[in-house]
Structure formats: C-alpha cells, structure tokens
Amino acid sequence: MLTGCGESAHHEPKLLVGAVEDAAKFVRDPVAQMKLARASGFRAVVLSAVWEDGARASVDARPLRRAVDAAAGAGIRPVLAIYQFSSSTPTDPARRQAFVAYAAALAKALPEVRDVIVGNEPNINLFWQPQFDAAGGDQAAVDYEALLAAAYDALKEQDGDLNVIGGGLAPHGGDRPSSRPTHSPTQFIRDLGAAYRASGRTKPIMDAFSLHPYGETNRIPPTFRHPLTTTIGIADYPKLVAILGAAFDGTAQLGSTLPIVYGEYGVETQIPPAKAALYTGKEVIDPVDEATQARYYTEAIQAAERQPNVRMLFLFHVVDETRLEGLQSGTRYADGTPKSSEAPVRAALENASTGGAVGTGNGG
Numbered sequence: 001m002l003t004g005c006g007e008s009a010h011h012e013p014k015l016l017v018g019a020v021e022d023a024a025k026f027v028r029d030p031v032a033q034m035k036l037a038r039a040s041g042f043r044a045v046v047l048s049a050v051w052e053d054g055a056r057a058s059v060d061a062r063p064l065r066r067a068v069d070a071a072a073g074a075g076i077r078p079v080l081a082i083y084q085f086s087s088s089t090p091t092d093p094a095r096r097q098a099f100v101a102y103a104a105a106l107a108k109a110l111p112e113v114r115d116v117i118v119g120n121e122p123n124i125n126l127f128w129q130p131q132f133d134a135a136g137g138d139q140a141a142v143d144y145e146a147l148l149a150a151a152y153d154a155l156k157e158q159d160g161d162l163n164v165i166g167g168g169l170a171p172h173g174g175d176r177p178s179s180r181p182t183h184s185p186t187q188f189i190r191d192l193g194a195a196y197r198a199s200g201r202t203k204p205i206m207d208a209f210s211l212h213p214y215g216e217t218n219r220i221p222p223t224f225r226h227p228l229t230t231t232i233g234i235a236d237y238p239k240l241v242a243i244l245g246a247a248f249d250g251t252a253q254l255g256s257t258l259p260i261v262y263g264e265y266g267v268e269t270q271i272p273p274a275k276a277a278l279y280t281g282k283e284v285i286d287p288v289d290e291a292t293q294a295r296y297y298t299e300a301i302q303a304a305e306r307q308p309n310v311r312m313l314f315l316f317h318v319v320d321e322t323r324l325e326g327l328q329s330g331t332r333y334a335d336g337t338p339k340s341s342e343a344p345v346r347a348a349l350e351n352a353s354t355g356g357a358v359g360t361g362n363g364g
C-alpha cells in the first residue's frame with residue numbers, strides 16, 4: 001500500500017513532489033536531464049509508456065531503462081504511467097489482456113520503479129472510448145474498472161510491494177453524450193465505485209487514486225473551490241475525499257482514507273521575446289506571467305502538504321515543450337535555462353521535501 005513517499009516512509013516527508021517529464025527517454029544525455037530536474041527541486045519524475053495494439057514491452061522498455069538509470073544517478077524517484085489513446089482503448093478481453101501483460105512486463109523489466117499509474121484521463125474521449133453506452137448510460141468507468149482490477153492483480157503478482165495508482169482523471173467533464181463525450185471526475189468516481197461493487201470483487205483495485213487538478217484556465221488559482229459543480233481542483237480536497245468515501249467505503253477498496261496523487265498540475269507562462277526563437281507554432285491559450293506561475297505552484301504545493309491523504313504532487317513539466325500549441329508550464333524554458341519562477345518554486349519544493357511546511361487541517 002502507498003503509506004508514504006519511499007521505502008523508509010517513516011523517515012520521509014508526507015508529500016513527494018515531482019514532475020511529469022519524458023525527455024530523459026530520448027535526449028542525448030539523460031543523466032544531465034534528470035540532474036536538471038533535481039536541481040530545480042523535483043524528487044520524482046513520471047515517465048510514460050503508451051500502449052497500443054501490437055505494442056511490445058521489450059521495445060518500449062529500452063528508452064525507459066535509460067531514463068530510470070538516469071533517475072537513479074540523480075537521486076530521482078521514477079514513476080511509470082501506462083496508458084493508451086482512445087483508438088486503442090482496451091475494452092474487449094483480448095485488448096485488456098494485452099494491456100495488462102504489457103504493464104506487467106514493463107514492471108518486471110524496471111524493478112526500480114515502485115509506483116505504476118494505470119490509465120490516463122479515462123473520463124475523457126481523447127483517451128477512452130466509448131464514454132457512454134447506446135442508452136446514454138456510463139460505459140467508461142465500467143470498462144476501466146475491469147482493466148484496473150486486472151492490472152492490479154497482474155502487477156501485484158509481479159511485485160506485491162508495487163504501488164498501483166488508479167484514476168488519473170481529468171478535472172472536469174460534461175456527463176452527457178455529445179460530439180465530445182466526457183465524464184466529470186465526480187460522476188466517474190461514483191460510476192467506478194458502482195462498477196466495483198457490482199463486480200463482487202473482494203480485493204482492492206488500487207493503492208492510491210490520481211487526479212489531474214488543472215484549473216479551467218491558467219488564470220484559475222489552485223485555491224479556487226468548486227462547491228456547486230462537478231469539477232474537482234486542489235482546493236476541493238474535502239469534496240474529493242467525500243466522493244471517494246461514498247464510492248468505496250464499506251468494501252475491500254479504501255475510499256475516504258485512500259491515498260491521493262495529484263498526477264498532473266500545470267500553469268503555462270508567457271514566453272519573453274528573448275526566448276521566442278526557441279519555440280514554434282502559435283499560442284492557443286492565455287498564459288500568465290512567471291510571477292503568477294510561481295505563486296500558483298507554491299500555493300498548490302502548500303495546499304497538498306496540508307491535505308492529509310495527499311501523498312504525491314507532480315507538476316507538468318520541468319522544461320517547456322517547444323511547440324506553443326503544447327504546454328509551456330515548466331519552470332525552465334525550452335533551452336533548460338530557468339524562468340524567474342524557478343527559484344521560488346524550487347524553494348517550495350525543497351521545503352516540502354524536508355517536511356518543513358506541513359500543516360494541519362483539510363487544506364481546502
């Protein structure tokens with residue numbers, strides 16, 4: 001079970017802070033890339049493995065091995081996220097079995113990895129189809145529950161001490177069939193709990209639950225609450241705990257005491273003219289200045305520290321993506337040089353890593 005942030009959890013702070021960053025899988029010097037993350041205060045890095053029909057773990061493990069070895073050399077904890085896009089949604093038994101075998105093979109090939117996230121935003125149609133059945137009822141949570149249960153069993157058979165993290169949910173959704181069918185995290189958790197109860201399963205399906213608590217825009221702070229909507233952000237921690245409790249309490253799956261992972265959180269910044277040549281394309285959203293990014297990241301870290309069930313927080317990136325249509329949410333520009341936000345965010349990350357700012361209360 002995910003009871004702390006490391007193998008010697010009683011010596012570790014409650015909150016593990018890291019970044020979602022795949023660059024070390026591909027760059028010429030993965031060790032330097034991981035050291036850059038560590039220099040910016042990150043203690044863990046999420047690496048992705050995208051499954052599709054015909055995917056081979058033996059092939060995909062090679063770049064992951066480079067990154068995991070580099071992480072070890074930099075004092076970074078590697079976390080593995082295994083998921084697919086909707087074109088390869090593993091809803092039928094054959095695809096489900098192939099996905100699970102792939103996940104177990106990667107876990108075997110990368111024994112240094114202690115945390116595996118199964119799935120990515122299965123509540124939106126980009127990553128999971130169908131979202132609804134022919135009658136307009138939920139289908140995504142039913143199918144995802146079956147996959148998560150099978151993956152949990154296979155991963156635990158591979159290594160009983162692995163932390164299996166489920167969910168990875170997007171923070172909002174429409175909850176109705178449409179041209180872009182999606183579920184809110186509120187409804188998806190309820191449906192996931194109903195599917196779990198209906199399955200009759202007597203074992204858990206996850207050791208922790210992951211949410212991606214992005215704001216609706218880059219200008220929404222992590223302190224903003226959503227008491228009257230189905231969206232869940234960082235400040236909605238009490239609501240999230242209550243929904244998990246209603247979904248799973250009284251079963252073999254933890255609910256209101258289930259460890260929580262904030263699997264992605266990002267705030268994009270404006271690119272100054274001096275750095276514009278590093279980027280391509282055209283910005284499609286409204287980014288904020290670097291001081292606002294620093295404030296929001298610091299507030300997010302401090303809130304997560306105060307929330308009793310939260311064990312991990314991952315910012316979405318160390319280094320910006322070069323395509324402006326992508327995410328410029330790193331604390332470093334595309335060339336690796338620090339933004340003005342890097343130093344204050346690093347201070348907040350280092351403070352969290354020493355347990356210096358952990359408070360009491362619900363953090364809402």
